[in-house]
Amino acid sequence: MLRITLVVTPHRPQCAMKILVFVSLLALACQHRGDAVRHSMQYFYTGSSGVQNFPEFVAVGMVDETQFVHYDSNTEKLEPKQDWMKRVLEVDPQYWGTQNNGLQGAQQGFKDSIENVKGRFNQTGGVHLFQWMYGCEWDDETGEVDGFYQFGYDGEDFISFDLKTQSWVAARQQAFRTKQKWDDNDEIARWKHYYTTECPDWVKKYLELGRSSLLRTELPSVSFLQKTPSSPVSCHATGFYPGRAALTWTKDGVELHEGVERGEILPNQDGSFQMSAELKLESDQAGDWRGYQCVFQLAGEKKDMVTKLHKDKILTNWEASMDKTVTIAIAAACVLALILGVIAVVIYRLKKAKHQPSPVPSREVLEELNPKA
Numbered sequence: 001m002l003r004i005t006l007v008v009t010p011h012r013p014q015c016a017m018k019i020l021v022f023v024s025l026l027a028l029a030c031q032h033r034g035d036a037v038r039h040s041m042q043y044f045y046t047g048s049s050g051v052q053n054f055p056e057f058v059a060v061g062m063v064d065e066t067q068f069v070h071y072d073s074n075t076e077k078l079e080p081k082q083d084w085m086k087r088v089l090e091v092d093p094q095y096w097g098t099q100n101n102g103l104q105g106a107q108q109g110f111k112d113s114i115e116n117v118k119g120r121f122n123q124t125g126g127v128h129l130f131q132w133m134y135g136c137e138w139d140d141e142t143g144e145v146d147g148f149y150q151f152g153y154d155g156e157d158f159i160s161f162d163l164k165t166q167s168w169v170a171a172r173q174q175a176f177r178t179k180q181k182w183d184d185n186d187e188i189a190r191w192k193h194y195y196t197t198e199c200p201d202w203v204k205k206y207l208e209l210g211r212s213s214l215l216r217t218e219l220p221s222v223s224f225l226q227k228t229p230s231s232p233v234s235c236h237a238t239g240f241y242p243g244r245a246a247l248t249w250t251k252d253g254v255e256l257h258e259g260v261e262r263g264e265i266l267p268n269q270d271g272s273f274q275m276s277a278e279l280k281l282e283s284d285q286a287g288d289w290r291g292y293q294c295v296f297q298l299a300g301e302k303k304d305m306v307t308k309l310h311k312d313k314i315l316t317n318w319e320a321s322m323d324k325t326v327t328i329a330i331a332a333a334c335v336l337a338l339i340l341g342v343i344a345v346v347i348y349r350l351k352k353a354k355h356q357p358s359p360v361p362s363r364e365v366l367e368e369l370n371p372k373a
Contacts (some may be wrong), residue, residue: 037142037300039064041203042135047110049118050127062135063206064214065243066271071103078103084210091205103231117153120174129154136199147195151175163195216241217300218272223306224275224294225313232261233281233314235294235307238274243267244299253292283324 009079042062048054055072063066068085071078078099080086088095114130138145149161157171159178166188170179182188207214220240226233237247243265249256259280266274277294292309 001106026052038137038139038205039207040135040137041199041206042133042148045106045110045132047114047130048128049130050125059103059106063203063210065273066210066214066266068206068210069099071100073107076100076104076107082213083209084213087209091209115212117158117174121153131155136195136203138200138203145196145200147192147199149191149195161191163192164269166192213271217298219298219301219305220272220274222294222296222298222305224307224309226314228315229316232259232278233309233311234276234278236274236276237294237296238268239300240274240296241272242299243273245273245275246297247275248295248297249277249279250293250295253293255295 040063042364044058044060044062046058048056048058055074057073059071059078060067060069068080068082069078070081078096080088092098110130114128117130117221118124118128126304129152132150133152134147134149136145136147147161147163149163151158151160153172159171159175159182160169161167162169168179168182170176218239218241220237222237224233225236235247237245237251247262249260256279259282260282261278263276263278268274279292281288287310289311294307294309296305296307298305
């Protein structure tokens with residue numbers, strides 16, 4: 001199970017939130033690496049307490065690692081983040097009204113529930129996050145589906161739903177009471193139906209609406225970077241789509257593992273992705289570039305993109321010679337973090353109203369976590 005640990009600095013809450021968002025994006029990209037035919041839809045709900053200059057509640061929807069909707073407690077309005085989402089009324093004429101009503105209810109529910117969960121941990125002040133992630137994956141080749149429904153608190157797992165066993169798993173002692181109640185809930189069959197039927201149906205609808213964007217294929221530009229002559233050589237690929245790819249080093253056609261450090265897939269501001277893989281050469285190999293190749297593999301592409309390593313292709317001055325695309329992409333990751341606000345990949349459940357694309361939090365969930373509700 002995915003776990004994200006949040007380290008909060010009392011005097012720098014904004015920094016902590018940016019780090020959390022950034023790690024969340026890394027986790028998203030990593031989940032689907034090298035998967036050629038699986039498509040996903042994920043929703044992230046986060047309630048916060050004690051965080052200055054950030055919304056108390058944020059909800060974000062993602063399809064294939066691409067943000068398509070955003071809501072926060074400042075605007076109290078669900079907004080499209082992709083042009084193709086403006087056509088969603090063709091699929092559901094009541095979409096925006098229904099979603100806004102549900103999210104406004106969730107906003108109040110999260111505000112009340114985070115106080116209740118704080119009480120379970122005997123906490124009063126400080127910075128705290130109450131998190132929920134749910135969604136599904138659909139394999140467009142085999143038809144296989146998988147669902148995930150997870151709650152978290154302060155960056156740690158709290159409770160999650162296991163679709164295979166159709167039961168709740170309490171990750172913390174404070175969640176055991178909730179597990180006992182929800183395991184006896186006859187709504188489990190309804191949740192299973194959402195994750196195995198309704199959620200995949202909406203994945204297909206979103207993919208059709210955003211076909212020209214979500215189903216496109218773009219190969220990256222590849223460059224070699226090296227800080228000093230004795231530093232590892234980094235193969236950097238940027239501008240590719242979709243965000244399911246692998247980057248490896250080979251020597252005379254054989255994949256290298258020792259001395260290779262692979263980075264995560266990161267988002268660019270334009271919706272494409274970037275990633276790096278470093279190769280550390282032994283002292284007796286330094287300067288000998290013969291036979292080394294950087295191999296990029298993009299999901300859905302049968303042919304690999306192979307770039308041979310040549311000394312004259314290496315950019316050696318990190319500050320001045322780095323490809324401008326790399327610099328822009330790194331800055332874009334920070335900008336995206338600010339736009340997304342407060343999201344976290346750890347865990348929240350929503351009861352899906354029939355025929356609605358984005359489930360609305362069930363009354364049972366809010367009542368259990370907040371007795372006052």
